[in-house]
Amino acid sequence: MRVFVTGGTGHSGSYIIPELIAAGHEVTGLARSDTSAAALSALGAKVRRGRLEDLDGLKEAAADSDGVIHVAHRQDLLPSGGIDAVAAAELPVIFAYGEALAGTGKPLVAAGSIGSAGTLGRPATEEDPALPSGDKYNGTLRARNAVERAVVDLAERGVRSSIVRLPTIAHSTTDRAGFLPGLIALAKEKGFAGYPGDGENLWGAVHIRDVASLFRLALEKGPAGKYWHASEDGGTPFREIAEAIGSRLDLPAASVPIDVLMLPGYFGMFTNLVTMDLPASSLITRQTLGWEPVQPKLLADLDNGHYFPVG
Numbered sequence: 521m522r523v524f525v526t527g528g529t530g531h532s533g534s535y536i537i538p539e540l541i542a543a544g545h546e547v548t549g550l551a552r553s554d555t556s557a558a559a560l561s562a563l564g565a566k567v568r569r570g571r572l573e574d575l576d577g578l579k580e581a582a583a584d585s586d587g588v589i590h591v592a593h594r595q596d597l598l599p600s601g602g603i604d605a606v607a608a609a610e611l612p613v614i615f616a617y618g619e620a621l622a623g624t625g626k627p628l629v630a631a632g633s634i635g636s637a638g639t640l641g642r643p644a645t646e647e648d649p650a651l652p653s654g655d656k657y658n659g660t661l662r663a664r665n666a667v668e669r670a671v672v673d674l675a676e677r678g679v680r681s682s683i684v685r686l687p688t689i690a691h692s693t694t695d696r697a698g699f700l701p702g703l704i705a706l707a708k709e710k711g712f713a714g715y716p717g718d719g720e721n722l723w724g725a726v727h728i729r730d731v732a733s734l735f736r737l738a739l740e741k742g743p744a745g746k747y748w749h750a751s752e753d754g755g756t757p758f759r760e761i762a763e764a765i766g767s768r769l770d771l772p773a774a775s776v777p778i779d780v781l782m783l784p785g786y787f788g789m790f791t792n793l794v795t796m797d798l799p800a801s802s803l804i805t806r807q808t809l810g811w812e813p814v815q816p817k818l819l820a821d822l823d824n825g826h827y828f829p830v831g
């Protein structure tokens with residue numbers, strides 16, 4: 521298949537491209553700079569110069585391909601407008617793909633979040649749609665949910681569209697900007713690895729190589745209009761993550777009581793996130809696509825040590 525990939529230089533995209541090429545696909549990646557173009561070439565992809573802001577260029581690239589994987593996002597908008605602005609900029613991109621791919625039956629696979637189904641009091645499944653408006657933690661997931669729903673809705677217009685939902689932590693040896701490096705930096709700064717309350721709330725995780733294989737499978741054979749769950753298991757108690765970080769840093773792990781959590785203090789920019797409890801099942805993904813995560817799981821990957829370089 522000739523696949524157009526955006527975000528090919530990012531954390532997930534830089535694993536998705538080699539995964540596709542190894543499976544025999546021809547990949548064209550979107551590059552907005554010489555540096556990104558060189559990185560895509562090094563991964564074995566053809567380069568299409570352009571950027572997310574050029575919707576006509578995206579339409580043309582999608583129409584020229586047999587399928588699209590979209591994992592680029594406008595993270596430059598994060599400091600000024602937060603995740604709402606990032607997502608708002610993504611909606612026109614999805615609509616552009618829709619125009620190019622409507623009626624073709626070609627696949628479009630984009631990234632989403634396991635949190636988009638909200639808090640259900642049970643593990644979220646692939647059959648739980650993205651909530652139409654926000655969730656209990658904060659309003660900021662609302663705009664991203666609209667992106668997920670726009671992608672899935674394209675199934676009704678003859679696009680084999682689907683969302684790969686990512687858990688909170690996507691880990692790997694090249695994870696530089698995810699939550700784990702942030703929590704590790706926080707523990708170093710504060711002198712202990714904190715967890716909220718009893719730390720029993722579950723955070724989902726997945727190795728980014730397993731994410732890449734799921735994107736490939738969804739592209740190759742995923743039915744239209746589906747959510748897929750890239751979660752390695754039901755979830756890991758936050759306390760165990762803090763304990764693993766503390767153990768590696770030779771620092772204690774300690775509870776940050778819930779009643780002081782919201783005060784400016786330990787968790788800083790993570791305050792709204794750390795109490796998230798988002799168990800998720802990936803049974804339907806495994807059964808439908810034959811996906812099986814094979815890479816080290818979160819605690820094993822932390823124990824590998826690469827998140828804790830010496831010096």
Ligand SMILES: NC(=O)c1ccc[n+]([C@@H]2O[C@H](COP(=O)([O-])OP(=O)(O)OC[C@H]3O[C@@H](n4cnc5c(N)ncnc54)[C@H](OP(=O)(O)O)[C@@H]3O)[C@@H](O)[C@H]2O)c1
Pocket residue numbers: 526527528529530531532533550551552553556570571572573591592593594595596631632633634686687688689690
């Ligand atoms: N739990 C969750 O919900 C969760 C967890 C992780 C990821 N995600 C989602 O998964 C997706 C992929 O994340 P990631 O961590 O792999 O991304 P990333 O490492 O942040 O990479 C972002 C990519 O987007 C590209 N990009 C940014 N602005 C662009 C523009 N204006 N034009 C063209 N390309 C542009 C970057 O290219 P350059 O090289 O040119 O900068 C880079 O390849 C995102 O949508 C993210 O929100 C969700």
